[in-house]
Amino acid sequence: MMIAQEDEQALLDTIDRWVEKDVRPVVKKFDHADEWPEELVAQMADFGLFGATVSPAYGGLGLPAETYAKIVMKISAVWMSITGIFNSHLMLCLAIEKFGTEEQKQHWLPKLASGELRGGLALTEPDAGTDLQALRVTAKRTNTGYIINGTKTWISNGIHGSVFALLVKTDTDIEPRHKGMSLMIADKREGFTVGRKLEKLGYQSIDSAELVFDNYELPANQLIGETEGQGFYQATGGLELGRINVASRGVGIAEGALRLAVDYAKLRKTFGKPIAEHQAIQLKLADMATRAQAARLLTLDAARKFDSGQRVDMEAGMAKYFASEAALENSIESMRVHGASGYSKEYDIERLYRDAPLTCIGEGTNEMQRIIIARQLVKRSEA
Numbered sequence: 001m002m003i004a005q006e007d008e009q010a011l012l013d014t015i016d017r018w019v020e021k022d023v024r025p026v027v028k029k030f031d032h033a034d035e036w037p038e039e040l041v042a043q044m045a046d047f048g049l050f051g052a053t054v055s056p057a058y059g060g061l062g063l064p065a066e067t068y069a070k071i072v073m074k075i076s077a078v079w080m081s082i083t084g085i086f087n088s089h090l091m092l093c094l095a096i097e098k099f100g101t102e103e104q105k106q107h108w109l110p111k112l113a114s115g116e117l118r119g120g121l122a123l124t125e126p127d128a129g130t131d132l133q134a135l136r137v138t139a140k141r142t143n144t145g146y147i148i149n150g151t152k153t154w155i156s157n158g159i160h161g162s163v164f165a166l167l168v169k170t171d172t173d174i175e176p177r178h179k180g181m182s183l184m185i186a187d188k189r190e191g192f193t194v195g196r197k198l199e200k201l202g203y204q205s206i207d208s209a210e211l212v213f214d215n216y217e218l219p220a221n222q223l224i225g226e227t228e229g230q231g232f233y234q235a236t237g238g239l240e241l242g243r244i245n246v247a248s249r250g251v252g253i254a255e256g257a258l259r260l261a262v263d264y265a266k267l268r269k270t271f272g273k274p275i276a277e278h279q280a281i282q283l284k285l286a287d288m289a290t291r292a293q294a295a296r297l298l299t300l301d302a303a304r305k306f307d308s309g310q311r312v313d314m315e316a317g318m319a320k321y322f323a324s325e326a327a328l329e330n331s332i333e334s335m336r337v338h339g340a341s342g343y344s345k346e347y348d349i350e351r352l353y354r355d356a357p358l359t360c361i362g363e364g365t366n367e368m369q370r371i372i373i374a375r376q377l378v379k380r381s382e383a
C-alpha cells in the first residue's frame with residue numbers, strides 16, 4: 001500500500017487539527033468519567049480511520065503501516081485510549097482481509113471500513129493469555145455451522161463493538177494444540193452476551209469486557225477462510241502490525257510526556273529561574289527526548305520494513321518493547337518534573353502515567369517480545 005507524501009502530510013495535518021480542536025479540550029472530562037466518546041468515534045469514522053489499513057477495494061483508505069503508525073503516534077500523544085477503538089477493530093479487518101474468503105471480504109469489510117460495524121479481536125481467556133493455546137472456548141460442528149460455548153476476557157470494544165474475530169477450539173484433542181484452533185467472525189446475537197465491564201487503572205473510556213458465549217450458533221461461512229485448524233496462525237498473523245501499532249502508542253505517550261515536561265519546566269520557577277534551567281531537570285529532558293526519538297525511529301523502521309513486505313517479527317518486537325518502556329519511563333520522569341502538579345488530576349501527565357503500562361502488556365508482553373527478539377536473532381544468524 002502506497003501514499004503520496006503530500007497526501008500523507010495533508011492527512012496528518014487533519015489529524016493534528018482534530019486532536020487540538022476536538023480531542024484535547026474534552027480528554028480530561030471523558031477520561032475521568034470513564035465515558036465512551038461517541039462524538040469522537042463518529043469523527044474517526046468520518047476520517048476513515050476504521051478502514052485505515054483496509055484495501056480501497058473493500059472501502060478502506062489502504063494506508064501503509066508507516067502512515068498508520070504516524071497517525072497513532074499523534075493521537076496517543078494526547079489520548080491513547082481512542083486509538084484502541086480503531087486499532088483492535090483493524091486487527092479484525094486484517095484477519096478477514098488476509099485470511100478470509102472473497103465472499104467474507106465482500107460481506108464484512110465495507111461495513112467495517114466505514115465504521116458502520118465496529119469490533120475487535122477476542123483471543124484472551126481467564127486462563128489463556130500469553131499461552132493462547134490453552135484456550136477453552138469450544139466450537140462444536142453441527143450440520144449447518146458451529147455451537148460455541150465459553151468465556152473471553154479483556155476484550156477491547158467488547159461492549160460498544162458488535163463483531164469480533166473469535167479464537168476457538170474446534171478440536172480439543174489434537175496435538176500440537178494449535179492445530180485444533182480456528183478463528184470465527186462472531187457477531188452479537190442470541191447466545192453472545194457481555195459478561196461484565198472490567199475496571200482499569202488507565203485506558204479509560206474504551207470498553208474492556210468479558211464476553212460470554214452460551215450455545216451461540218454460528219453458520220459455517222463465518223469460519224475465517226472456511227478451513228478449520230488455521231486459527232492460531234491467523235490470529236498471530238496480524239501481530240506484527242499489532243505490535244507496530246502498540247509501539248506507535250508508546251511513541252505517542254513518550255513524546256506527549258516530553259512535551260508536557262518541557263512546557264511545565266519553562267513555566268515553573270524555583271530559586272528565581274525556570275526549572276528548565278536547573279541541570280537536574282535538563283538531564284531528565286535530554287534523556288526523555290533521546291528515548292522518544294529512538295522509539296520513533298525503531299517504530300518507523302519496523303513499519304517501513306513491514307510495508308516493503310519483509311518479515312518483521314524481530315523489528316516489530318524491538319519497536320514495541322523499546323517504545324512501551326520509553327512510554328513508561330517518560331511518563332514517570334515527566335511526572336517528577338511536574339512536582340506535586342504531576343500528581344494532580346488537574347494536569348494531563350497523570351493520565352499518560354496511567355495509560356503507559358498497558359503498552360508493556362498488550363499484543364504480547366514485553367517479556368515475550370524479548371524472547372521473540374532473541375529467537376529471531378539466533379535464527380537469522382544461522383541463515
Ligand SMILES: Cc1cc2nc3c(=O)[nH]c(=O)nc-3n(C[C@H](O)[C@H](O)[C@H](O)COP(=O)(O)OP(=O)(O)OC[C@H]3O[C@@H](n4cnc5c(N)ncnc54)[C@H](O)[C@@H]3O)c2cc1C
Nearest residue numbers: 121122123124128129130131154155156362363365367368
Ligand atoms: C486493557 C487491556 C486490553 C486488552 N485487550 C485485549 C483484546 O482486545 N483482545 C484480547 O484478546 N486480549 C486483550 N487483552 C489481553 C492481553 O492481550 C493479555 O493480558 C496479554 O496477552 C497477557 O496475558 P495474561 O494477562 O493472561 O498474562 P499471563 O500470560 O498470565 O502472563 C503473566 C506474566 O508471566 C509472563 N509470562 C507468561 N508466559 C511466559 C513465558 N513463557 N516466558 C516468560 N514470561 C512469561 C508474562 O510476560 C507476564 O509478565 C487486553 C488486556 C488489557 C489489560
